[in-house]
Amino acid sequence: MCSVYTDLDAEMLIAAAALHDIGKIVELKTTMTGEADYTIDGRLFGHTPIGIQMIEKAAEELGVKCERIRLLEHCIAAHHGKAEYGAITVPATAEAQALNILDTLDAKMYQFEDAYRSVDCGMLSGKIFALDNTTIYRPCDEKELEKYFESGEQNAETDGGGTLYEA
Numbered sequence: 001m002c003s004v005y006t007d008l009d010a011e012m013l014i015a016a017a018a019l020h021d022i023g024k025i026v027e028l029k030t031t032m033t034g035e036a037d038y039t040i041d042g043r044l045f046g047h048t049p050i051g052i053q054m055i056e057k058a059a060e061e062l063g064v065k066c067e068r069i070r071l072l073e074h075c076i077a078a079h080h081g082k083a084e085y086g087a088i089t090v091p092a093t094a095e096a097q098a099l100n101i102l103d104t105l106d107a108k109m110y111q112f113e114d115a116y117r118s119v120d121c122g123m124l125s126g127k128i129f130a131l132d133n134t135t136i137y138r139p140c141d142e143k144e145l146e147k148y149f150e151s152g153e154q155n156a157e158t159d160g161g162g163t164l165y166e167a
Contacts, residue, residue, distance in 0.1 A: 012095045016075035023051030
C-alpha cells in the first residue's frame with residue numbers, strides 16, 4: 001500500500017496496524033481453553049480508549065512526548081472509521097484512513113473465510129449480518145467439481161464452463 005500511496009508514512013501505518021487492537025489484551029480475559037469474555041474495564045471503556053491509555057503510559061515511561069505519539073493515538077482512535085462502528089473520531093490523517101480500510105478489509109475477508117468453511121462448494125451461505133446481510137457463494141475448484149460429479153449428484157448443473165449451479 002505504501003509503495004502505491006507514497007505520501008503514507010509507512011512506519012506510522014505499520015506501528016498503528018500492530019497496535020490498533022492492543023487494548024483488547026485488557027478488554028478481554030481468556031480462559032485456558034481460549035474462551036474470551038469482557039473484563040469490567042472492557043465493558044466500561046472498550047479496547048480503543050484502553051489502547052490509547054496503554055500507548056500514553058508506555059510513551060511516558062520512555063520519556064517520549066512528540067507529535068508521532070499523537071498521530072499514533074489518532075490512528076487507534078479512528079481505526080473503526082465511524083462513530084456508529086465504535087470509532088472515537090473519524091480518520092483525519094492518511095495513515096488513520098489507510099488503517100481503517102485495512103482493518104475493514106480484514107474483518108470482511110474473515111467473514112468470507114468463515115462462510116467458506118461452513119458452506120459446500122457451489123452453494124450460498126445464509127445472510128451474514130456483518131456483511132449487510134449478504135449471502136456468500138462458495139465457488140468450487142476443479143478437484144471439488146470432479147468429485148462432485150463423480151458422486152452422481154442429481155441436483156446440480158453447470159453453465160458449460162464448469163460453473164456449478166444448484167438446480
